[in-house]
Amino acid sequence: MAFAEYLDQLEAEAIHIMLEVAGQFERPALLFSGGKDSICLVHLALKAFRPAKFPFPLVHIDTGHNFPEALNFRDQLVSQIDEKLIVRKVEDTIKKRKLTDSSGKFPSRNALQTYTLLDTIDEFEFDVCIGGARRDEEKARAKERIFSVRDDFGQWNPKKQRPEIWDIYNGRINKGENVRAFPISNWTELDIWHYIEREKIELPEIYFTHQRKVVKTDSDQLMAYSDYLNLDIHDQIFSKQVRYRTVGDMTCTAAVESEAFTVSDIIKEIKITKISERGATRMDDRISEAAMEDRKKNGYF
Amino acid sequence: MNLLRFFTAGNVDDGKSTLIGRLLFDSESISTDIIETLTRQSKNKGKDTNLDLALLTDGLRAEREQGITIDVAYKYFSTEKRKFIIADTPGHIxxxxxMFTGASTADLAIILIDIVNGITEQTRRHSIISSILGIPNILVCINKMDLVAYSEHAYRQIVEEYKIFSKNLPMHQVDFIPVSALEGENIIIPSERMRWYSREPLLSFLENVDYRPTEKSEESRFQIQYVSNYVDTMTNTITRRFVGKILSGSYQTGDRVTILPDGISTKISALEKYGIKTHIGSKDEIVAIQFEDEIDAGRGNSIVQDNQKNGTSNELTATLCWMDNSPFHPGQKLILQHHSHTTKARITEILHKIDIKTNREVYDNSEEIGLNEICQVSIKTADPVLADHFLSAGRTGTFILIDENTNNTVAAGTVLKC
Incomplete structure (x- = not known):
C-alpha cells in the first residue's frame, strides 16, 4: 500500500472534477474509447454516482479500425454497468461528408475522427465532453487546462486559455462553445496502472502479453497485421509475443514486445522501460514536434 | 507515499527550465525517445553544447520559437519517497x-535567483504573488553558482538581502539552497564544490519538506456540488444524496446541521464515501450525505455544523488579482464563484492597489483594475456567501470572478473580511 496516499488524492481530484461537470453542465458526455484511461474514467464515475445512474451517456467515436477485443470489452462493460452507449462511426462521416479516407500502408483515421466527434457533439448538443487525456502523455497536453474551452469550430486556442485557479472550475460558456473536461489530467501512465492494480479494474486482454501477427514499420515499430493495412510484397509478417501500452486504432498503435501477464508485471516493465508511452506506440505523434498541438487546435479531443 | 505540488516561475534566462530539466534528467524521469527528440531540437537551435533542457518544458510552438514560457506546463516525476507535480510557469509580467494558474494549486514555490543579477523586480513579484496565494513554503534557489566560482560570500549576501525584503510577507517557511542547474551542482547529490553548504541538496529537500498547510480554522465546511436522485424501482422510492468535497473540518452520521443560506436545520442520517457507508468524513474527502428530513437543497448550498460559527454575508473585503485583458470598469456585471456556489456580484469600491514590486499599498483613486494588477476591494453579492478569512481558513476563503457577458474568468480573490 505504499502508493495509497497519493492515489487517494488523485482519485479525489478526479471525482471532484466529475461532480463539477455533472453539477455545472446541462448535457455532458463521457468519451469512451475502450482504452485503459477511459476505463478508469468509468470506474471513477461509478464511484462518483452509484447507486444512481451516470448523468451522462458514454460516447464512442468508432474509427472502424478498432481492435475487436476492445469493442467486445466495450459492449460487455456497458451491459455490465447498464449505462447508455452512443456509437458514431467515422465510416459514416466519410460517406456523408464525402471526405477522403486515409491512405498509405498504415492508414490512420485519427484526423478524420475529429469530424465525427464534432458532428456527434452537434447532434446531441453536448456542452461538455469528459475525456481521459493525461498531461504526461505529450507536451501540448501538458499545457491544457482541466476545463478546456473549445470554440464554435471545436478548436483549442492555447494562447487564449482561461486562467484556472485553485480547484475552482469555471464551466460557463457562450453559445456554440463547449468544454472538454479532463479529470485524470494529473495522472501518469504509472499512476493509472497502480490504480488499476489497487482497484482490480478489468481491462481488454490486449493489454497483456499474447501472440500476434505483426508487421514492422520503417522505424521498426510493430503494427498488428490486419485487413486495414495496405502491405506490399516486401513486408514480412512475424509472429511475436506482444502487448499494447495504449489502445487506439489497429493501424497506428504499435505493440511492444512483452512477457507481462499481470498488472504487476506491467508495472515492473514500465518502471524499467526507457521509452515514453506515446513514443513507443503512436505513429501519428512522430510526424512533427507540434503534431498534437496542431490536432488539438483543429478540435481533436 | 504522498504528493508534493510545487511551482517554479521564471524565464529561460534564469535557468528555470534548465533546473526542471535537470531534476527530471538526473532523477531519470525522461525517456530515451524524448532525449532523442531533444537532441535533435537542440541541434536545430544551433546549440552544440549538451542538451537544451529548457526544450523539455516549453511545449507550444510559439514558446520554442521565442525561447520563452507563455503558459503553465505540468511535469511529473517520482522518487521512492514522493510523487511530484511541477507546474512550470512563465515569469514574464x-x-x-x-503563472497564477500554475501557482494556485502548489504546496511550495521555488523562487529562482540568478546570482549574477541578484534580487530583481521579478523575484519580488513572484514572492509577493506566492504569499498572496497563500503558498505555505517558499524555497529560494540561488542559481548559476558556477558563475561566481561557488562563492559562499556571494550566496550569503543574496540570502540576507532576500530575508530583509521578505520580512513583511506572510510566509510560513522560507529556505535557501545554492545550486548550479547547468552543472547539476546541489541538485541530486551534495555539491563537492560547495562544501560550505551543509544542508540537503534540492531533491532531498523536496522529498522531505513538510508542506502541510497550517490552517487554524476548525469550522466544518461542505458545499453541495451535485444532487443525486436514486430511484429504487422495486420500492418506487427516491433517495436524494448531496455529494461534494469536504472543504474543511469533518462530518459524522448523526450530526445536527444547518443548510445555508436558507437556514434549514436537520440531521445527517447517512454518510457514504464512493458508495460505501462510513461514519465520518474529513477534509478533502468526497462524501454523499443523506438527511433525516426531506430537504430542498441544491448545488452551491452549504452544510454546516450547528454548534459552529457560520455567518453568511452579502458583503466581503478581498484581495483580487485581475487576470482579464479588459480592465475592470465600474458597473461591470460579474459572477462570483466560491467553489460550487455562484452568485451575481459587483465590486463596489477599490480600497487600494498593491504594488507587486514593493508590496506597498497604492492609493491612486483609479476606478479601473488592469491586467495583472492586485488590489483590495469591497464586493457586494446578490446571494449571501459563506466565506472564511483566507489566512486562517485557506482554500475555503478563495473564489474567482467571472464576467457575466464574456464568461471569462477575470479575477482570483482571497477573502479578508466577510
Whole structure:
C-alpha cells in the first residue's frame, strides 16, 4: 500500500472534477474509447454516482479500425454497468461528408475522427465532453487546462486559455462553445496502472502479453497485421509475443514486445522501460514536434 | 507515499527550465525517445553544447520559437519517497495570469535567483504573488553558482538581502539552497564544490519538506456540488444524496446541521464515501450525505455544523488579482464563484492597489483594475456567501470572478473580511 496516499488524492481530484461537470453542465458526455484511461474514467464515475445512474451517456467515436477485443470489452462493460452507449462511426462521416479516407500502408483515421466527434457533439448538443487525456502523455497536453474551452469550430486556442485557479472550475460558456473536461489530467501512465492494480479494474486482454501477427514499420515499430493495412510484397509478417501500452486504432498503435501477464508485471516493465508511452506506440505523434498541438487546435479531443 | 505540488516561475534566462530539466534528467524521469527528440531540437537551435533542457518544458510552438514560457506546463516525476507535480510557469509580467494558474494549486514555490543579477523586480513579484496565494513554503534557489566560482560570500549576501525584503510577507517557511542547474551542482547529490553548504541538496529537500498547510480554522465546511436522485424501482422510492468535497473540518452520521443560506436545520442520517457507508468524513474527502428530513437543497448550498460559527454575508473585503485583458470598469456585471456556489456580484469600491514590486499599498483613486494588477476591494453579492478569512481558513476563503457577458474568468480573490 505504499502508493495509497497519493492515489487517494488523485482519485479525489478526479471525482471532484466529475461532480463539477455533472453539477455545472446541462448535457455532458463521457468519451469512451475502450482504452485503459477511459476505463478508469468509468470506474471513477461509478464511484462518483452509484447507486444512481451516470448523468451522462458514454460516447464512442468508432474509427472502424478498432481492435475487436476492445469493442467486445466495450459492449460487455456497458451491459455490465447498464449505462447508455452512443456509437458514431467515422465510416459514416466519410460517406456523408464525402471526405477522403486515409491512405498509405498504415492508414490512420485519427484526423478524420475529429469530424465525427464534432458532428456527434452537434447532434446531441453536448456542452461538455469528459475525456481521459493525461498531461504526461505529450507536451501540448501538458499545457491544457482541466476545463478546456473549445470554440464554435471545436478548436483549442492555447494562447487564449482561461486562467484556472485553485480547484475552482469555471464551466460557463457562450453559445456554440463547449468544454472538454479532463479529470485524470494529473495522472501518469504509472499512476493509472497502480490504480488499476489497487482497484482490480478489468481491462481488454490486449493489454497483456499474447501472440500476434505483426508487421514492422520503417522505424521498426510493430503494427498488428490486419485487413486495414495496405502491405506490399516486401513486408514480412512475424509472429511475436506482444502487448499494447495504449489502445487506439489497429493501424497506428504499435505493440511492444512483452512477457507481462499481470498488472504487476506491467508495472515492473514500465518502471524499467526507457521509452515514453506515446513514443513507443503512436505513429501519428512522430510526424512533427507540434503534431498534437496542431490536432488539438483543429478540435481533436 | 504522498504528493508534493510545487511551482517554479521564471524565464529561460534564469535557468528555470534548465533546473526542471535537470531534476527530471538526473532523477531519470525522461525517456530515451524524448532525449532523442531533444537532441535533435537542440541541434536545430544551433546549440552544440549538451542538451537544451529548457526544450523539455516549453511545449507550444510559439514558446520554442521565442525561447520563452507563455503558459503553465505540468511535469511529473517520482522518487521512492514522493510523487511530484511541477507546474512550470512563465515569469514574464504579461503572462502573470498563467503563472497564477500554475501557482494556485502548489504546496511550495521555488523562487529562482540568478546570482549574477541578484534580487530583481521579478523575484519580488513572484514572492509577493506566492504569499498572496497563500503558498505555505517558499524555497529560494540561488542559481548559476558556477558563475561566481561557488562563492559562499556571494550566496550569503543574496540570502540576507532576500530575508530583509521578505520580512513583511506572510510566509510560513522560507529556505535557501545554492545550486548550479547547468552543472547539476546541489541538485541530486551534495555539491563537492560547495562544501560550505551543509544542508540537503534540492531533491532531498523536496522529498522531505513538510508542506502541510497550517490552517487554524476548525469550522466544518461542505458545499453541495451535485444532487443525486436514486430511484429504487422495486420500492418506487427516491433517495436524494448531496455529494461534494469536504472543504474543511469533518462530518459524522448523526450530526445536527444547518443548510445555508436558507437556514434549514436537520440531521445527517447517512454518510457514504464512493458508495460505501462510513461514519465520518474529513477534509478533502468526497462524501454523499443523506438527511433525516426531506430537504430542498441544491448545488452551491452549504452544510454546516450547528454548534459552529457560520455567518453568511452579502458583503466581503478581498484581495483580487485581475487576470482579464479588459480592465475592470465600474458597473461591470460579474459572477462570483466560491467553489460550487455562484452568485451575481459587483465590486463596489477599490480600497487600494498593491504594488507587486514593493508590496506597498497604492492609493491612486483609479476606478479601473488592469491586467495583472492586485488590489483590495469591497464586493457586494446578490446571494449571501459563506466565506472564511483566507489566512486562517485557506482554500475555503478563495473564489474567482467571472464576467457575466464574456464568461471569462477575470479575477482570483482571497477573502479578508466577510
Amino acid at each position: 504579461q503572462y502573470t495570469r498563467n
